[in-house]
Amino acid sequence: MITNPIAYENTYFLTNDTATLIIDPGNDSDKILEVIRTTAKPVAAILLTHTHYDHIMSVEAVRAETGAPVYVSELEADWLYTPELNLSGLSRHDELPNVVVNAAEHTFEIGRTYDLSGFAFTVLATPGHSQGGVSFVFEKEHLVFTGDALFSGTIGRTDLNTGDLETLKTAIQTQLFPLNSDYKVFPGHGPQTTIGTERLSNPFFR
Known part of the structure; x- marks a missing residue:
């Protein structure tokens, strides 16, 4: 994991033994590409929990480097290339370039x-932060990546x-809460937690 400077x-x-998955490539393209090159395994896919600009800013850099396909919710597919929808085009973000993927x-x-190159995961709909928000459940490993739905101590x-x-x-x-208590939760911002702790x-x- 890396934490990107923006947001x-x-x-x-x-x-795994043969490949890498990348979830939500943020703005630090240099560091993200450094991890990919150091890992030196083909990138099977780029998975997006949702398409707000801070989660997609390095998608094109990663795709150009690796040729990996991008997976996204159908409800936010057009947000990738619409700055007003991915929020980078709003006036409050005038300091940022428009993000177009x-x-x-x-x-x-x-x-x-x-099942992508040996990575098995289930996609759950977890909207509410945005209409197409999804979470990725890795049942064998008891991990869930929740994007901006569930955080440590908040939502x-x-x-x-x-x-x-x-x-x-x-x-x-x-x-999310029906998952076993020991599932580790990896959110889009902040530290990891567990389903049991948040429940x-x-x-x-409460």
């Missing part, structure tokens, strides 16, 4: 279990375009 967004790298090669089938903000507090809380309660002590669910 302190977390980019995750998963490796080429179309994804694949859109997720919600509820499907994927994603819901005051952005297509955000909704009750939708997010319902998604967490119905999709017991997250203030949004």
Whole structure:
């Protein structure tokens, strides 16, 4: 994992014997590419939990370096190349260049279990921070990558375009909290936690 300077967004790298998966490549392209080159394994895919600009800023750099396909929610596929939707084009982000990413090669089938180069994971719909937010559940390893849905001690903000507090809380309660307590949670920002910890002590669910 690396934490990118813009928005302190977390980019995750998963490796097995033959390949690498990358989740949410943020803005630090140089460091992300350094990890890829050091790992020296083919990148099987770039997985996106959602398409806000801070989670997609190095997609093109990684794709150019590796040729890896991009997977994204169908509900946010056009956000990749629409700065107003991925939020980089809003006036409050005038200090940033507009983020424009080429179309994804694949859109997720919600509820499907994927097997990409030996990485097996299930895609869950966890909207509420944004309409197409998804989480990736690695059942064998008891890991879940939650994007900006569930964090350590809090949840994603819901005051952005297509955000909704009750939708997010319902998604967490119905999709994430049924996972076993020992599942490690890797969020889009901040430190890791566990499902059990958040189910017991997250203030949004007391």
